[in-house]
């Protein structure tokens with residue numbers, strides 16, 4: 001396993017240069033430099049006293065719908081105010097440098113799509129979509145209440161069945177959306193390189209993706225400032241933040257291409 005900075009970036013560039021199909025698996029750390037706290041970051045203010053893992057469940061929503069709906073409204077405001085960092089644009093550029101690239105993200109913030117990445121699979125849904133809690137009927141986003149301040153907020157009711165409307169994200173204990181999950185698993189098993197960015201590798205089943213890729217013979221490259229569950233299996237580890245490492249990787253690939 002390669003660790004030293006420049007050598008690791010060069011090794012990652014080599015792996016990407018020879019890959020036909022590339023998968024980029026991103027987690028909460030990808031958005032950290034854009035000011036969106038990860039689930040494990042400390043939060044101040046109204047929401048500091050709640051454990052996110054206790055809010056992101058269907059049971060919590062049924063018990064305290066206004067609290068959970070208000071918490072998601074707060075997260076949507078953070079995301080709307082966030083400015084995607086240069087690592088996001090580097091992934092848009094990377095897609096133009098390899099034959100095929102798909103981003104498989106655990107994030108619900110939509111930042112990859114906002115900066116122009118085209119092939120994005122959202123494993124955990126999106127903050128900007130809504131559905132009802134009973135039948136998962138879609139609910140129009142422009143009719144969801146958006147409180148101005150950090151506060152609890154009553155969710156609206158489904159126009160078809162009258163049940164409460166929830167954010168269309170995957171909560172702890174829920175199954176991932178079937179179609180995007182099947183696509184992601186198939187891509188992981190058939191890619192030649194997987195870039196794993198900003199994920200602790202603790203949340204299943206998304207944490208399986210790098211293992212599937214490695215077992216199928218792909219080069220696994222980790223981008224993360226900290227050691228994780230993925231570090232041990234990665235062929236190349238780039239220890240650093242996504243906002244610095246990804247642009248450096250694209251620069252290394254571009255230099256290589258013109259040589």
Ligand code: APR
Pocket residue numbers: 026027028029030032033038039040041106107124197198199200201202203223224225226228240241242243
């Ligand atoms: N660049 C790259 N990685 C970073 C950065 C950064 N700037 N900052 C932090 N990280 C890394 C951390 O070192 C950590 O390994 O990002 C990882 C974030 O880990 P988690 O918060 O566990 O995020 P993730 O793996 O995406 O799991 C979160 O679980 O919380 C639920 O459903 C929610 O999708 C979410 C998932």
